[in-house]
Amino acid sequence: MTQKTGVAYQGFPSKEELASIPGVPDKDRIKKGPVACIECVQEIPCNPCEEACPFGAIEVGKPITNLPKLYQDKCTGCGNCIAACPGLAIFVVNGAKEKAEISFPYEYYPLPEKGQTVECVDRSGKVVTSGKVLRVIKSPKYDQTAVVTVEVDTEFLDIVRSIKRLGGADDE
Ligand code: SF4
Protein backbone atom coordinates (compact mmCIF):
# COMPACT_ATOMS: atom_id res chain seq x y z
CA MET A 1 0.00 0.00 0.00
CA THR A 2 1.33 3.48 -0.85
CA GLN A 3 2.13 5.54 2.21
CA LYS A 4 0.32 8.84 2.17
CA THR A 5 2.50 11.84 2.96
CA GLY A 6 2.06 15.58 3.06
CA VAL A 7 0.35 18.16 5.17
CA ALA A 8 -3.15 16.69 4.78
CA TYR A 9 -2.04 13.30 6.11
CA GLN A 10 0.85 14.06 8.45
CA GLY A 11 0.29 17.66 9.53
CA PHE A 12 3.52 18.85 7.94
CA PRO A 13 4.54 19.31 4.31
CA SER A 14 6.36 16.60 2.38
CA LYS A 15 9.51 17.18 0.33
CA GLU A 16 7.41 16.95 -2.82
CA GLU A 17 5.03 19.64 -1.59
CA LEU A 18 7.90 21.91 -0.58
CA ALA A 19 9.49 21.47 -4.00
CA SER A 20 6.30 22.52 -5.76
CA ILE A 21 5.34 25.74 -3.94
CA PRO A 22 6.37 29.34 -4.77
CA GLY A 23 7.44 30.33 -1.24
CA VAL A 24 10.70 28.42 -0.90
CA PRO A 25 13.99 30.09 -1.89
CA ASP A 26 16.60 28.28 -3.98
CA LYS A 27 19.90 26.98 -2.62
CA ASP A 28 21.99 29.81 -4.11
CA ARG A 29 19.84 32.45 -2.43
CA ILE A 30 20.04 30.62 0.91
CA LYS A 31 23.84 30.65 0.69
CA LYS A 32 23.84 34.44 0.25
CA GLY A 33 22.27 35.19 3.64
CA PRO A 34 19.03 35.11 5.63
CA VAL A 35 15.89 34.59 3.60
CA ALA A 36 12.29 33.63 4.28
CA CYS A 37 11.17 30.08 3.64
CA ILE A 38 7.39 30.13 3.34
CA GLU A 39 6.27 26.54 3.81
CA CYS A 40 2.61 27.24 3.10
CA VAL A 41 1.22 24.45 0.95
CA GLN A 42 -2.56 24.68 1.37
CA GLU A 43 -4.74 27.03 -0.64
CA ILE A 44 -6.57 28.72 2.21
CA PRO A 45 -8.00 32.26 2.39
CA CYS A 46 -5.14 33.95 4.23
CA ASN A 47 -2.65 36.74 3.56
CA PRO A 48 -1.17 38.41 6.68
CA CYS A 49 2.29 37.39 5.47
CA GLU A 50 1.90 39.65 2.44
CA GLU A 51 0.94 42.59 4.62
CA ALA A 52 3.70 41.93 7.16
CA CYS A 53 6.56 42.21 4.67
CA PRO A 54 7.91 45.75 4.49
CA PHE A 55 9.89 44.97 1.34
CA GLY A 56 7.18 43.60 -0.95
CA ALA A 57 8.88 40.23 -1.00
CA ILE A 58 5.67 38.22 -0.47
CA GLU A 59 2.71 38.21 -2.81
CA VAL A 60 -0.58 36.43 -2.29
CA GLY A 61 -2.66 38.70 -4.50
CA LYS A 62 -6.05 37.62 -5.77
CA PRO A 63 -7.70 35.30 -5.19
CA ILE A 64 -6.67 35.29 -1.54
CA THR A 65 -6.39 31.50 -1.69
CA ASN A 66 -3.24 31.78 -3.84
CA LEU A 67 -0.18 30.26 -2.26
CA PRO A 68 2.23 33.00 -1.13
CA LYS A 69 5.00 33.69 -3.61
CA LEU A 70 8.41 34.73 -2.31
CA TYR A 71 10.47 37.22 -4.29
CA GLN A 72 13.73 35.92 -2.93
CA ASP A 73 15.88 38.81 -4.16
CA LYS A 74 13.69 41.37 -2.40
CA CYS A 75 13.77 39.48 0.90
CA THR A 76 16.22 40.83 3.48
CA GLY A 77 15.60 38.03 5.98
CA CYS A 78 14.27 40.56 8.49
CA GLY A 79 11.88 37.98 9.96
CA ASN A 80 8.85 40.29 10.22
CA CYS A 81 6.64 37.75 8.51
CA ILE A 82 7.42 34.85 10.89
CA ALA A 83 5.17 35.78 13.79
CA ALA A 84 2.52 37.24 11.46
CA CYS A 85 1.67 33.83 10.01
CA PRO A 86 -1.21 32.17 11.91
CA GLY A 87 -0.25 28.84 10.36
CA LEU A 88 3.29 28.97 11.82
CA ALA A 89 4.49 28.17 8.31
CA ILE A 90 7.22 30.79 7.84
CA PHE A 91 10.88 30.38 8.74
CA VAL A 92 14.03 32.34 7.98
CA VAL A 93 17.11 30.33 7.05
CA ASN A 94 20.68 31.51 6.66
CA GLY A 95 23.21 29.36 4.86
CA ALA A 96 25.92 31.99 4.51
CA LYS A 97 27.87 31.11 7.65
CA GLU A 98 29.89 28.21 8.97
CA LYS A 99 26.80 27.03 10.84
CA ALA A 100 23.22 27.17 9.60
CA GLU A 101 20.84 29.60 11.30
CA ILE A 102 17.13 28.91 11.46
CA SER A 103 14.49 31.27 12.84
CA PHE A 104 11.02 29.96 13.64
CA PRO A 105 7.85 30.89 15.54
CA TYR A 106 7.63 29.59 19.10
CA GLU A 107 4.50 29.76 21.24
CA TYR A 108 5.42 27.86 24.41
CA TYR A 109 6.69 28.82 27.83
CA PRO A 110 9.25 28.91 29.20
CA LEU A 111 11.02 30.55 26.30
CA PRO A 112 14.58 29.44 25.66
CA GLU A 113 17.40 31.85 26.50
CA LYS A 114 20.15 33.21 24.34
CA GLY A 115 23.21 30.95 24.52
CA GLN A 116 21.22 27.93 25.71
CA THR A 117 21.86 24.53 24.15
CA VAL A 118 18.57 23.06 22.98
CA GLU A 119 17.26 19.95 21.28
CA CYS A 120 16.21 20.81 17.74
CA VAL A 121 13.34 19.06 15.99
CA ASP A 122 12.32 18.47 12.38
CA ARG A 123 8.92 19.26 10.84
CA SER A 124 7.38 16.19 12.48
CA GLY A 125 8.63 17.20 15.93
CA LYS A 126 11.34 14.55 16.10
CA VAL A 127 14.62 15.54 17.78
CA VAL A 128 17.35 15.44 15.13
CA THR A 129 20.28 17.39 16.61
CA SER A 130 21.28 19.89 19.25
CA GLY A 131 21.71 23.59 18.62
CA LYS A 132 22.53 26.88 20.28
CA VAL A 133 19.98 29.66 20.76
CA LEU A 134 21.25 32.85 19.12
CA ARG A 135 18.22 35.11 19.61
CA VAL A 136 14.75 35.21 21.16
CA ILE A 137 12.59 38.08 19.93
CA LYS A 138 9.15 39.05 21.18
CA SER A 139 7.21 41.82 19.52
CA PRO A 140 4.32 43.67 21.18
CA LYS A 141 2.25 43.19 18.01
CA TYR A 142 2.45 39.41 18.13
CA ASP A 143 2.74 38.85 21.86
CA GLN A 144 1.70 35.19 21.72
CA THR A 145 4.45 34.28 19.30
CA ALA A 146 8.17 34.68 19.91
CA VAL A 147 10.72 34.26 17.15
CA VAL A 148 13.62 32.02 18.14
CA THR A 149 16.84 31.64 16.13
CA VAL A 150 19.07 28.61 16.57
CA GLU A 151 22.45 27.69 15.15
CA VAL A 152 22.93 24.09 13.96
CA ASP A 153 25.33 22.15 11.74
CA THR A 154 24.77 23.04 8.08
CA GLU A 155 23.34 19.68 7.08
CA PHE A 156 20.32 20.48 9.24
CA LEU A 157 19.41 23.74 7.49
CA ASP A 158 16.59 22.11 5.53
CA ILE A 159 15.60 19.83 8.40
CA VAL A 160 15.41 21.72 11.71
CA ARG A 161 12.22 23.75 12.07
CA SER A 162 11.76 24.16 15.84
CA ILE A 163 13.02 23.04 19.23
CA LYS A 164 11.75 20.56 21.75
CA ARG A 165 9.59 22.22 24.37
CA LEU A 166 11.43 23.17 27.51
CA GLY A 167 10.44 22.65 31.12
CA GLY A 168 8.25 19.90 32.50
CA ALA A 169 5.58 19.87 29.79
CA ASP A 170 5.00 16.45 28.34
CA ASP A 171 4.68 17.39 24.70
CA GLU A 172 4.56 13.99 23.07
S1 SF4 B 1 11.89 37.92 6.07
FE1 SF4 B 1 11.38 40.13 5.99
S2 SF4 B 1 11.86 40.74 3.89
FE2 SF4 B 1 11.78 38.50 3.89
S3 SF4 B 1 9.68 37.99 3.28
FE3 SF4 B 1 9.70 38.06 5.54
S4 SF4 B 1 9.12 40.15 6.08
FE4 SF4 B 1 9.70 40.15 3.90
Ligand code: SF4
Ligand atom coordinates in the same frame (compact mmCIF):
# COMPACT_ATOMS: atom_id res chain seq x y z
S1 SF4 C 1 0.10 34.03 6.59
FE1 SF4 C 1 0.98 31.96 6.72
S2 SF4 C 1 -0.77 30.57 6.41
FE2 SF4 C 1 -1.41 32.61 5.68
S3 SF4 C 1 -0.94 32.60 3.49
FE3 SF4 C 1 0.84 33.50 4.54
S4 SF4 C 1 2.22 31.76 4.89
FE4 SF4 C 1 0.20 30.89 4.41
